[in-house]
Amino acid sequence: MITKILIAEDHESANISVQKTLEELGITDIAYAYYCDDALNRIIQAVKAGSSFDLLITDLSFEPDGHKQTLANGMELITAARKEQPDLNVLVFSAENRPTVIEQLYNNYEIDGFVRKARNDARELKEAIHEIGRHRRYFPRHISQLIDKKNTYSFSDVDITIIQLLAQGTLQKDIPVYLQRKGITPSGLSSIEKKLNHMKSVLGFTKNEQLVAYCKDIGAI
Amino acid sequence: MITKILIAEDHESANISVQKTLEELGITDIAYAYYCDDALNRIIQAVKAGSSFDLLITDLSFEPDGHKQTLANGMELITAARKEQPDLNVLVFSAENRPTVIEQLYNNYEIDGFVRKARNDARELKEAIHEIGRHRRYFPRHISQLIDKKNTYSFSDVDITIIQLLAQGTLQKDIPVYLQRKGITPSGLSSIEKKLNHMKSVLGFTKNEQLVAYCKDIGAI
DNA sequence: TACCAGATTACGGTTTTCCGTAAAAAATGG
DNA sequence: CCATTTTTTACGGAAAACCGTAATCTGGTA
Structure with missing residues (x-):
């Protein structure tokens, strides 16, 4: 069961809507961060305190704004977070729509779900969290369609x-x-x-x- | 004073966060549409009923999803809406960051404000609505920064x-x-x-x- | 209308890329 | 060692891109 969630999302408005969606699911233990570094710190603190997060919801691209950051984007955050808490569930919430990139997330970053910022994203977020709560990966239909026709080449x-x-x-x-x-x-x-x-x-x-x-x-x- | 607002935004999550932000401003008379055509219809109906909208908050890009639409994007919606209700205030809420496009919105489409989907977008939305309520155009600072940014070429x-x-x-x-x-x-x-x-x-x-x-x-x- | 200035297009020569063939070099096997 | 196969390189004609120049079109103006 998922009760404690961390949102990493630099866009204030997107952050708000994810929070609201979670509240509608009855989830109240929500933390949020506008920077990757901040998100990682919260994960570290939570692990130390023995009250680790059940799920990280993160965007992929974080716009630089002057603050020095060691983590440049969501993928680096995922890697760093898993190092601190290997069993952390990760749900990526992003506008990314390139099949190869999304496939990489599942294969190399072993994420538990991906929801694209698009028409019915709030509904999909709820579905994804529900699925992940049942220990299943959430893999949106439109993505698998895209990935199936893969003609990948391994570059030397x-x-x-x-x-x-x-x-x-x-x-x-x-x-x-x-x-x-x-x-x-x-x-x-x-x-x-x-x-x-x-x-x-x-x-x-x-x-x-x-x-x-x-x-x-x-x-x- | 702005009391009645229409939101045109296809992304469910973005739509939600705008609604929430408006509620925080004490605005309760909110309508929303996920399609441009739907938004235009609501404007027409409101004008007919003598209770027209004070402000249209619209995205620029609307993803096609099978439903036939006569209006393809936010710019067409703005043109069509102003034809029905010339005094309608328009605030564009979009991820667009090409200076030339944003400039066009102010010059050719005569929008009253632009807020880019970015880090502090919710706060900027509030500021923008406040400014427009005082009959002033809202022109965010970071836009002018973009416009006189060197090294980067602005692609048409x-x-x-x-x-x-x-x-x-x-x-x-x-x-x-x-x-x-x-x-x-x-x-x-x-x-x-x-x-x-x-x-x-x-x-x-x-x-x-x-x-x-x-x-x-x-x-x- | 006639004229001008700027934008757009057409043209021709040079360089680079493309592509098939063949020679040269290297690896393989007895 | 030689013979065979595979890999690498060289070569040359055709296609495409590059680049400067000239011709044409366009909108505005007197």
């Missing part, structure tokens, strides 16, 4: 290096010298062309710009 | 469209037909080259891949 280090160079403005024909300088083989221009062609064909792309966009999406570069 | 809608097409794999030479199909001018290949060159030179880039990476980073695409 050299692949990433090449795409990074492109994203930095390096001409394709100049990449060989960069690779040679780092002692990376193969470094021939033809090999680079071949690697790029292979990546693009696997992912169904035709242009380098698509590769750059895709790698940005999944956080590979 | 066409700029974004072009970069999106590139990131989708469209050949540069094929972009003109896409723009023509959408009725966007200029659509000549030379104009597109010129726009891309301008963006790149302002940002210190040399390749389109850099533009795509940059726009992904700042969330412009």
Whole structure:
């Protein structure tokens, strides 16, 4: 059963509406934070006091506003929080809608639920909390639809290096010298062309710009 | 004095938080709509009944969800609403942060206030409503900061469209037909080259891949 | 109407990328 | 060691992007 919840959300209005939604569920033990660092501190304090949180509801993007923060975003908060309290349930509440990013949250960050800020988000929040309370992960239908058609490619280090160079403005024909300088083989221009062609064909792309966009999406570069 | 307010906002959670914020201001006569068309109908009905709204609080982007809508977004709603009730006060509540778009809202759509969905948005909403109640326009400080921010280039809608097409794999030479199909001018290949060159030179880039990476980073695409 | 200034488009030459083929080098196996 | 296969590199023609210049269109003005 979920009774004690921490909300990490920098937008005041979103924070308010989550609180209100929780109250409608009869949950009264609510703490909230506008900064990731603040959220992590509350988790640490609660663990120390022996009254840890049952659930963390967090956004992904936190806008910098001058205050120095060690945690830059929700994903870093999740990692840090789980280090302090491994059994903490995590529900992500975000406007993110890129399937690859959401998939990463479930697979790498092992979150327990994701609710997208969208039309019926308040209702979905209630459903999600209900499910998580029954020790089930909440996986919205529209997400699984998106993720099912996944054509994922696992990039090698050299692949990433090449795409990074492109994203930095390096001409394709100049990449060989960069690779040679780092002692990376193969470094021939033809090999680079071949690697790029292979990546693009696997992912169904035709242009380098698509590769750059895709790698940005999944956080590979 | 503002006593009767209509909220047009498709996100349930955002809608809730605006309602709550208004209640804290002692405003009880609140109507809300999840669709632009619905919002316009309520305005029409209220005018007919001789009990028109004092203020419309509206989002800009409304996500399509199958229901056929004649009004596609908040800007169309504003235009249509003012046609029915020219003296209607309008407050835009949106995540939009492109200075040029916000400027347009003030200049072309003659809105009375803009509050960006961000850290202190609930407090700003209260301030905005207070100001508008005193027949003053509300122009948040951070907007002017954005407008005279250097280093960052403010992308126009066409700029974004072009970069999106590139990131989708469209050949540069094929972009003109896409723009023509959408009725966007200029659509000549030379104009597109010129726009891309301008963006790149302002940002210190040399390749389109850099533009795509940059726009992904700042969330412009 | 005629004219001008700015915006838009068309054009041509150069550079870069794309892509198929083939030579060279390296790894594999007996 | 040689023979075979795989990987890497080199080469060349075609397509696309790049870039400067010139022609055309447009809206405003006298």
